[in-house]
Amino acid sequence: MSTRDELLALLLENARYSTEDLARQMGADEAEVTAAIEELEASGLIRGYQAVVDWDRADRERIRALVELNVTLDRETGYDDIADRLVKFPPVKSLRLVSGDYDFALEVEGDSLREVSKFISEKVAPVPEITQTVTHYIMETYKDRGFEMGDGHDDGRLSFSP
Amino acid sequence: MKIADRVQQIPPSGIRKFFEIAEEMDDVISLGVGEPDFTAPWAAREAAIESLKDGKTSYTANRGMRELREAIAKRVSVQYDFTYDPDTEVLVTAGASEALDVAFRALVDPGDVVAIAQPSYISYVPGVTFAGGEPLPVPTHEEDDFKLTREVLEANGVADADLLVLCYPNNPTGAIMTESELAEVAAFVREHDLTVLSDEIYADLTYGEEHTSIATFEGLRERTVVFNGFSKAYAMTGLRLGYALAPAKTIGAMNRVHQYSMLSAPTTAQYAALEALESCDGDVIEMRDQYNRRRQFVLSRFEEMGIDCFEAKGAFYVFPECPWEDTDAFAEQLLQEQSVALVPGHVFGESGTGHLRVSYATGLDDLREAMARIEAFLD
Ligand SMILES: Cc1ncc(COP(=O)(O)O)c(C=O)c1O
Numbered sequence: 001m002s003t004r005d006e007l008l009a010l011l012l013e014n015a016r017y018s019t020e021d022l023a024r025q026m027g028a029d030e031a032e033v034t035a036a037i038e039e040l041e042a043s044g045l046i047r048g049y050q051a052v053v054d055w056d057r058a059d060r061e062r063i064r065a066l067v068e069l070n071v072t073l074d075r076e077t078g079y080d081d082i083a084d085r086l087v088k089f090p091p092v093k094s095l096r097l098v099s100g101d102y103d104f105a106l107e108v109e110g111d112s113l114r115e116v117s118k119f120i121s122e123k124v125a126p127v128p129e130i131t132q133t134v135t136h137y138i139m140e141t142y143k144d145r146g147f148e149m150g151d152g153h154d155d156g157r158l159s160f161s162p
Numbered sequence: 163m164k165i166a167d168r169v170q171q172i173p174p175s176g177i178r179k180f181f182e183i184a185e186e187m188d189d190v191i192s193l194g195v196g197e198p199d200f201t202a203p204w205a206a207r208e209a210a211i212e213s214l215k216d217g218k219t220s221y222t223a224n225r226g227m228r229e230l231r232e233a234i235a236k237r238v239s240v241q242y243d244f245t246y247d248p249d250t251e252v253l254v255t256a257g258a259s260e261a262l263d264v265a266f267r268a269l270v271d272p273g274d275v276v277a278i279a280q281p282s283y284i285s286y287v288p289g290v291t292f293a294g295g296e297p298l299p300v301p302t303h304e305e306d307d308f309k310l311t312r313e314v315l316e317a318n319g320v321a322d323a324d325l326l327v328l329c330y331p332n333n334p335t336g337a338i339m340t341e342s343e344l345a346e347v348a349a350f351v352r353e354h355d356l357t358v359l360s361d362e363i364y365a366d367l368t369y370g371e372e373h374t375s376i377a378t379f380e381g382l383r384e385r386t387v388v389f390n391g392f393s394k395a396y397a398m399t400g401l402r403l404g405y406a407l408a409p410a411k412t413i414g415a416m417n418r419v420h421q422y423s424m425l426s427a428p429t430t431a432q433y434a435a436l437e438a439l440e441s442c443d444g445d446v447i448e449m450r451d452q453y454n455r456r457r458q459f460v461l462s463r464f465e466e467m468g469i470d471c472f473e474a475k476g477a478f479y480v481f482p483e484c485p486w487e488d489t490d491a492f493a494e495q496l497l498q499e500q501s502v503a504l505v506p507g508h509v510f511g512e513s514g515t516g517h518l519r520v521s522y523a524t525g526l527d528d529l530r531e532a533m534a535r536i537e538a539f540l541d
Contacts, residue, residue, distance in 0.1 A: 006451075010455070013452075014526070014527075017526070019528060021459065021526065024458055024459040024463070025455035025456065025458055025459045025526070026455065026458070027458045027462075083309070126518045157192075157195055157197060157199070158181070158194070158195065159181060159184035159185070159190055159192040159194060159503050160177045160180055160181045160184065160192065160194040160195065160503060160505060161194070161195050161196045161197055162196045162283065162284050162285065162333075
């Protein structure tokens with residue numbers, strides 16, 4: 001594995017590893033690691049860092065929905081143009097052009113059902129090229145970005161074993 | 163009720179005292195665990211589930227499912243330039259543990275001397291004793307990177323032994339042996355007509371150097387039983403699946419013991435193992451990469467603390483020198499005061515005295531915290 005790939009693998013595992021920890025694990029210098037991270041960020045390969053949150057455990061309600069979007073394109077408007085408009089809205093957490101029965105898969109997040117549905121009906125549906133929206137509210141998350149949700153992973157192992 | 167002498171002869175495991183203390187405490191970070199902290203690859207788990215759904219709940223052939231034996235033989239043939247015959251030279255067992263036990267019982271007569279390279283996995287000595295054999299400890303030392311050498315074999319009277327047990331990559335030291343180093347042992351074994359029991363359960367977990375099996379040296383295949391299993395590389399400890407490879411006559415003898423004690427290895431686990439061999443190499447590599455990073459982390463932290471630690475190249479243990487004269491006292495106080503559990507080296511044989519076994523089969527966050535606590539303890 002190249003240094004860059006190794007670094008990416010580690011950051012994907014836990015973006016909060018300190019440069020010191022990263023360096024130890026990679027058997028590299030801290031300065032090297034810092035430089036490599038700067039390069040990854042500057043080149044845009046790394047776009048940001050986020051926590052993976054299990055909202056079911058929080059007091060605060062968090063509503064997420066997956067929205068299927070169908071669009072019609074004309075001479076002036078392409079997929080990118082529609083996407084450019086949608087990504088500007090803060091409640092939009094992800095937007096992907098997909099193959100299959102619909103065109104875009106949109107992920108929306110808000111504080112309440114009302115807020116989310118209002119956003120979809122008032123901001124998304126009125127976009128002229130969008131011909132249909134189908135909203136799926138997320139009822140339960142079992143895994144998110146590689147992390148399993150739900151019951152913590154209690155280490156049920158013996159504290160000593162051969 | 164009378165308890166058999168050969169059982170009474172075995173002292174309780176040296177880690178039991180610590181285990182009892184740890185049981186009473188919360189928030190213990192254990193570096194005393196000899197099993198992966200990963201979960202078995204999903205594909206293997208799914209194969210186990212599917213096999214249950216299909217109602218595969220009967221015994222299999224005593225030697226294990228033919229398909230699995232074939233998959234094992236095929237895997238081995240990629241590593242060696244010879245194969246084991248799946249019909250006669252492979253035995254599937256309930257963990258490598260059972261394979262070891264069956265081998266001791268099938269190959270050791272009362273009074274036979276079984277040389278054991280130490281520090282060693284804790285089951286060999288009792289296993290030999292239960293079989294009526296005489297364990298002969300063969301100490302290896304840090305000066306030799308805990309490798310077995312011809313001098314050590316000669317100096318400890320192994321020439322007159324009947325069997326020799328080795329385990330590389332090693333639990334507890336993390337030592338490995340390179341091809342040329344093993345060649346020396348192989349020559350000695352040939353000269354003195356020894357039988358070799360080679361526990362290679364950590365074979366897939368080496369960092370930097372490729373694993374070599376002693377069975378691959380000239381004349382060694384005929385006199386070696388190789389033990390392996392799915393517990394370590396595939397993180398399948400709870401599924402209890404292992405195997406032994408040996409010439410037909412030996413496997414036949416081992417199977418005779420196995421067929422009366424175990425009948426056959428767990429069927430569900432055999433399906434999981436088959437899938438593991440077929441599709442989970444990527445998982446193994448990923449886990450190994452993570453172990454390797456943790457290994458580098460732990461080694462560099464010990465170095466920083468000024469604790470002498472041999473650079474382990476395999477398994478998931480490091481074996482630093484204990485900073486105190488009294489290793490038990492160190493381990494006990496560290497556990498009481500800082501809630502960090504590790505294992506005193508003497509548990510693995512006298513030559514482990516003065517060392518500690520530190521397992522890095524624990525997530526990095528815990529490792530980092532544990533090392534910080536050790537550092538605080540030393541201050
Ligand atoms: C060297 C060695 N051999 C064998 C075993 C037992 O493995 P299994 O789970 O396959 O019985 C272990 C487990 O700790 C081990 O360290």
